[in-house]
Amino acid sequence: MWKPLVNVMKIYGNQFAAPETLKRIQEKRIRVLVHFAYNNSPLYHRKFRDAGITPEDIVGLEDMYKIPLITKEEIRTVFPQGIVAPGFSRENCTVKTTSGTSGSVFTMLYDREAEAYFSAISYRDHLAQGLRPWHKFFVLQHDPAQLNRPSRTILQRVKGVSGILPEEELVKEARAFQPDFMGGHPSAYVAMATVVKNNEIKDLNPQAVLLGGEVAYPSYRKYIEKIFECRTSNKYGSYETHSIAWECQHLGMHINADSVLVEFLKRGEPVAPGERGEVVVTNLWNRAMPLIRYRMGDIGIPSEESCSCGRSLPLMKDLEGRADDFIVLPSGRAVPPTRLIPPFFLTPHVGQFKMIQETKSWIRIQIVPRETLPEEEENALLQQIRNVFQEPVDIEVERVEKIQQEGRGKFKAVISKVGISLA
Template structure:
C-alpha cells in the first residue's frame, strides 16, 4: 500500500504546481492548522512550547498567524530527547531514521513514518520528473551507499530504479561504473560531480552521456555549474532542502530561481525575528506540513535565501526563491595534489552519535585537525577509530589529529563551516 500511496502523492503533487496562487495558499493554511493541532496534542515538545508562548492551536488559522509561534532551533532539537519531539505512539521500528549530513557541523536525526516518507519521496520525484526524469530511466545517485535501501517491488520492475554509487570509491572507479551503467540521470553533490568532471576533462572521456544531472545538498557556485555542464554536455538542475524536511525547492528549465514546494513545506525568510521583504536576504525557517511522526514548526535550518515576488516564465504557480546563500566548504587537498570532496569526511564523522558539532581544519598539505564537541565522553577507542578511518580514506597522506573542544568558533556571519582548508588549489 505504501508504494501505491507514493504514486498517488506524486500524481497530486504534479497537479498542485499548476493550482492558482490562492488555491495553494488555502492548501497551505489547511495543512498548517492540521499539523499545529497534531503537534500540540501529540508531542511533549510543542505542547510545552505553545503553552510557554501562551497560544493554543485555534490561535493559528493562517500563515499570517505563524509569527505568534516561537522558532525551533537545532540546538533545542539536539538538547531534547527524541521521545519528547516525536508524536505519541510512533513506532520507530516502522519509521525511517536518517542522520543529517552534518554539513553545518551539527549532525541531527530526522524520523519519518511510512506515510511521511512516501509523501517526501513524491515531492522529490516531482522536482526531477518536471526536469526530465523518466519512469524507467537508468538513474544513479552518487552518495553514501551504506544507507541505501533494498529495492522495492516496482524498482525491481525497472520503475524509478535508483542505484547508489559510493562516494567513498575512488573517482576513477566512480567514472568507470558510470561508463558501465550509462545512466540517463545522475544525482550528486556539486563537490563530487566537480571532481568527476575534472577527471572526465583531463582524460578526454566521452562515454558518459546523461540526459539529466541534478545537484543537491551543497552550495553550487557558477564555476562548478559551468564545469559540470561542459563536461557532461547538459544543463544541470539544482535542488535544495535539508534532511529534516527533505526537498523544499528546485530549479526548472527556465532557471529563474528555485520553485518552493509550498504544498509540503512553509518556507519563511526571517531577519531579527521578523519576516523580510522580497529581494532582501533572510534566514530560512521551515514548517513541515506532512511529517506527523516528527513535527517541525518554524524550524531554523541555518541557510540563507532571497525570496522574490516574481513568477517564473514556466507558468507554475509555485513561488520562487531568487537565490540561496549558504555555506561553501573547502576541498581537502592531499600532498599529491588530489582533491577530496568535503562531503566525504562529513559522512564518515556523522556516524558517531556522541558528536554534537565538528570542524575539520587542514593546516598543512599533510596535516589536519578534526575538532569535535561531544554530548558525552568518547572512549579513546572511538577517537582512534575516527582518526584511522579519516587517514585511511586520505590514503595515509595526511596526519589526522582529533581534538575535543567545548566550543567551535563561528565565522563572521555566525555560521559554522564544517571544513576549512588553508591550502590553495588551482582547481578551486
C-alpha cells in the first residue's frame, strides 16, 4: 500500500492506544535512536563517553536521565560534521532553517523517512481539527524554502504562502483561494485580522485558524476569532523537533508521544503533574540529525488528566512563554515579527540578532556576526527591513559579541517598548 497512507493509518490508531503500548513504541524507538546516534554522530559519541555510558545502559524510559541534555548552541557549533549522520546531506534531506524565537540561525536536516512520518503526525492533528481531504488549506510559511513541500499535501488541497509578504498581500491571496482552514503564526494572523477589520472584508470565512510556530497569547486568539468569526486551535512544535503537541478542542494539548518523548524537568528531575518544568524533547524518528534530550528553552506543565475526547496521548497545559513583539510604527501600523525575523536568518553572516524598539521612531538592532558581516550584506539586510516598515524610522545597528537574554524563558528576538493594542 502507498507508504504515506500506511503511516497515516498507523499513526491515527496510536492516539487511542493504551498507555503501555505508547510506552513500548517510545522505548523501542529510543533504543534504536541511541545506538544510531552513538555510532554515527561524533557529538553524541563524545557526550556518552564523557557521561560514562554506552547505548546498552539505555533500556527503558527510566534510563533517560543518564543521557546528558543537549542545547541548540552545542549542536550549532558542531554542525554539520559533528551531528549529521554519514550518508545524509542537504541533497537527500529536507532542510529547515529555524526562525522562531531563538534569535540565532539554526539548520535542521530531516531524512525522508522521518519527514514522511512527521507529515502523517501533522495530518492526525489536522483531522482532529476537522480538516478533511477535500478541504482547502491556506498555510503561511516562515521559511520560503518550505513552500508547498510535497509531503505536506497528503490528500489535501494546500496553498503555501510566504509569511514574509505584507499582510495586505496575504489577505488578498487568501481571499483568492477561499480556504476552509488557515494556518500559521499567531502574530501574522493578528496582522491579517487588522487588514480584514479595517477594510470590512466579509468574504474570508475559514472554519478555523490553526495556530502554531510561536506562543499564541489569549488576546491574540480572541482577536483572530472575533475578526475571522471562527475558532482557533493551537499547536506546539519547532523546526528542530517537528510537531510536539496540539489541542483537540476538548481539554489541553495532546503530546505526540509516538513521535517525540517530552520531559518536563526542574533541576534535572521530572516535575510532578501540574508543576512547571523545562521542556526537553527527544525526536524519536529523525536519523539524519538525531536530537536526544534537547533543551527547547520553553517552560511547560505536564498534566495527568485524561481528555474527554478519548485520546490516550498524554496532555500538557498550554505553553508558558513570551512571543516576539510587534513593532508599532509612527503611523500606528503594527508590523508582526514574522515579517522581520526571516531577513536575518536568510543573511548568511548573521549569527544571532535582536531588534529592540525603544520609541515609535527609534529601533536598535544588535547583530553577532558569523565571522565577519560584509558591509554590503548589512546594507541589503537593512534595506529589506526598511522595505517592510515603509515609514521613516531611525535604525541603529550595533555589532556585538554576545546578546543578553532578558529575564527567564525563551529568548525574544524582537522586543518593543511601545506595545500593541488589540481592540
